[in-house]
Structure formats: structure tokens, C-alpha cells
Amino acid sequence: MDGKVYKSTGSWYVVKTPDGVAWNARLKGLFKLDGITSTNPLAVGDEVELEPESEEEQTAIISAIHARHNYINRQSPSHRMQHHIVAANIDQSLLVVTLKEPRTSQGFIDRWLVTCEAYHVPAILLFNKSDLYRHKEEQRFEEWKAMYEAVGYRLIRMSVHTGEGLDEVKSLLQGKISLLSGHSGVGKSSFLNALFPDWQLKTQSVSGWSGKGIHTTTFAEMFDLPGSGQVIDTPGMREFGLVDITKQELSGYFPEMRALAGQCQFNNCLHLGEPGCAVKKAVEEGSIAQHRYISYCTILDSITSPHS
Template identity: 65%
Template sequence: MKALVYKSTGSWYTVKDETGKWYQARTKGVLKLDDITSTNPVAVGDWVEMETESTQETGVISEIHERNNYINRQSPRHKHQHHIVAANLDQSVLVATLREPRTSQGFIDRFLVASEMYHVPALLVFNKVDLYREKDFDKFAEWEEMYSAIGYKVLLVSTVTGQGIGELKELLLNKTSLISGHSGVGKSSMLNVIFPDKNLKTQGVSGWSGKGQHTTTFAEMYDLPEGGRIIDTPGMREFGLVDVEKQEVSHYFPEMRERLSGCQFNNCQHLNEPGCAIKEAVAEGEINMDRYLSYVSIVETLEDKGY
């Protein structure tokens, strides 16, 4: 039978078949060896073929259907392996905050690059607006202008006051959405507002580090009451990019991608080369300097790792 993977706990998967029945399933040993180099051969969001076992409550996954897309990150435990965060996505949603904890632009831009790499439209949701001070609103206005100009939807929300939640629900309706962000940005609180009956665990920001504490251990998918699905992911401290060459990075910055043909050299890396259309656009203010610095930082990180 065909089933959809809702949760992975390492060796067992929670799946739902096309009639709506739930099963606990595991993979056949051979499945893990078939051209799959990730640390998790089956990902949340995968459609799989499954055979039920004698109890009729458990099953064995025999095949993974071809994915429309997926999002990858560097495996937290194995630096040279990748971990499939989720598969078959309509959009990715990054929950960011400007206070408690502050999300860096570098983290946002790495997430956007990963989404561009796998052709998944991205949405930026800035949470905890009820905590913002004047300088935070100034920073938000600056980032909203920067990201909107290159085609990203930017939303300001508060799970405390309800600001922006209605618009967010509309953007999630009838889509499969991956929700990501640093620990402590309020993902669980946001999901509790969207799923009041689920009562997901929430946990505050740890005082000594300013970083949130982990509440979600594994990715898990939930059905939205009005239609669509949300995939909640563990809070991430970093978003390590994998399977990307430094020569490719500019293709994943929309504002650079449209100007690449203007460079004098085909293999231009937009760092020190003459006749570079990207550096010219930065100098003229057509490409935001902070976005360019993010690009340089990503390229240098990949260089350091020898990719």
C-alpha cells in the first residue's frame, strides 16, 4: 500500500495510508543501501510503499516514491554527510526573531540558499513583534525592504497579540510547509496557535546563552484543520549547506542570478575578478551590500571545508 511519512524517530516511522489509517513502520535493510547517502534514507513528507506485518499495526517500507523536491542540511553528527530535513514541499517557512534570541542575517541567507537549491519557495516570518523596540522595528523595515525587493514574502507576527497570524494561516492553507528556525524563536508557540488542540511543548530561551533550548528532537508533520500540512523541525543552531560548489552559490541569490551573464568571465566568483557585473551592481547599490557580504561568507566557508 502507499503511505505518507509523518514522523521519523530514527529506526521507526509513523505513516498514514491513503484511507487515513496510521501505522508504525520500519525500513528493509536493503533500502538503506540503495544510492542513498544521507543519514536518513526515509524523510518526513516521503510517499512510500509499505507492506503490513502480521499484527496489522506495523509495516515494512519497501520503496520510496520519487520526490518532487527536498531540503538538505549538513548532518549535525556527521559533517561530511547530509541529512534530508523534509521532502515533497510546497514552501519553506523560516521563523526568525529580532529579540530573544536574535536571528542573524547569515542564518537567514543560508536557509534561503538551501531553499533556492532545491526549488522550494521560501517565506520569512519574523515572530515576537510584541517584544520589539524602536531599533528592532527599524531593522525589520530594513530587512523587509531588502528581502521583498528580491522576491521573498516577509511577515511580522506575534503569537501573544495575534498580529499577522491570520495572514500566516492563509499562506499555509492547502500547502505542505516546512517550518524551521533557531531554537527559542517561538515555533512551538506559533504551532500551538495554529493547532490549539495539539498543545505542543514549548520551552523558553536559556538565559546563559541567549539561544533557545531544544524541544523538538525529530521532524514531524501535522495536518492543518482547514487543509494542508506543516512539518515542524528541530530547532537549529546553524544551517550547514551541503552538496554545493562555491562556483554555484551566486545562482542561489536571485538578485545575482539575473546578472551573471554580464560578467566578463564565465567562471567569475564575484570576489576579485575584473569585469564583474555583481560587484558593479553592489557598488551602484542595485545589490544590497549585506547580502553580498553573506554571499562572500558562504563562499569562504565552503572554501575552508575544501568543497
């Protein structure tokens, strides 16, 4: 029978069948996963085939994994040379961003957007805690809103405390499989609780003076939404490392640079100091935001070699 992975705890998986029954399942002992180099062979959102083991205890064996139509991955926090699949088979990815308590950096946002572009997953930015905005945050929000909307990304300003933006996000989630990401402490669990009060997910406030949140979600987990659709809640991330993206490919994942593809004098232009560079010209003329270009250069610099 077919099922979908709702939760992974490493060796055991919660798999739900179309009739809504949840099974505790494990991978078949001699199961070979060809070509999978990630730290987790199975991810939340994967569609699998189950062989019931015990009807009484609701246990089963996962005997096959169906092909993924997409996934989001990141550099494994514990194994720098490996990647970790965050979730598979998703319709959209929502990043919860905060401008204070804690502050999300533009570098983190842009790395996440690059990954969404690389795996063809539509990305939406949710700017939470708008009730905390003062003049400085209002200014930064307006700047970032203009910058990201000009590139084609959707931004939603919201506050769990005042309810701002919640209805808009709620309608976005209906009928879709959505991945929810962000730093620890940005309010993902509070946001889900506000949208769906019956859940009451465990939340903790940002800890102490450091502004670093306590990890409240240990493993990614999928939840069924009232009505239709699912949302995948992920553990809070301190950083987001790119994998499998080369220096030559990177500009193709910045939509404003991709639009100028083929206009540079050199085919292998990295848009740094090469003559006849259309991207550098666009930055000088203001049609590409300087902050986005700086972000591109920083990410480019972090990619170790042209072929890795």
C-alpha cells in the same frame, strides 16, 4: 499500499495511509538505497509503499520509496562530511526569524534561503515576537524587509502574543505541505499552538541568560492541519550548514546575482575582485544590497573548494 512518512525516530517511522490510518513501520532488512548518502535514508514527507505486518498492532514494513520531487537538506550536525535530509516533497518552507530573544543572524537566514533556492522550494520569512520590538529592532526589521522584498522574498511580521500576522500565515498554510524551521526558542511551537489551539504542542521558553532555547522537538514531525494541508515541525537548529553547493554555483542561488548571469566579463567570475564584474558594479551602484553581498562572500569563503 501507499503511505506518507509523518515521523521518523531513526529506525521506526510513523506512516499514514490515505485513509488516515497511522502505521508504525520499519525499513525492509535488505532494502538497498542506491545513491543515498544522507544520515537518514528516509525523511518526513517521503511517499512510500507499505506491506502490513500486523493489523492488530498496526505495524508494517516499508518496501519501497517513491521518487522525491524535492527536499531540503543541511550539513549533518554530527557528521560534518554527511548531509541530513530535513524533509521531502514540500510546497513551501517557512523560516521563523526573531530579532531578539534569541536573535537570528542574517548569515543563518541567507544560508537557509540559498538551500531553498538550490532545491526549488519557495521560501517565506516569518518575523516573530514583533511585540518585543523597540527602536533598534524596528529599524532592523524595516531594513531587512526592504532588502529581502527587493529580491522577491515574502516577509510576514507576526506576534503570537498580540495575534499580528497569524491570519495571513494561517491562510498561507492551507492546502499545502509546509516546512517550519528556525533556531531553538524562536517560538515555532507557540506559533503552532496559537494557530491550532487543539494541538497544544509542548513548549518551553528560552532558557536562562544565554538566550539559547531548549530543544523541544527532537525529530521532525508532520501534522495534518484543520481543513487541508500539512505542516512539518523541525527541531530547533543552532546553525545551518550547506551541502553539495560549489563556489561556482553559489551566486546562482542569490536571485539578485542570478539576474546578472552572463553579464560579467568572465564566465567563471566569482564576483570578488575580477575585472568587468557586473555583480560588483551592481553593489557599488546600490542595486544589490551590500549586506547581501557580504553574506555571499562569507558563505563563499566557507565552501572548501571550487568543486565541493
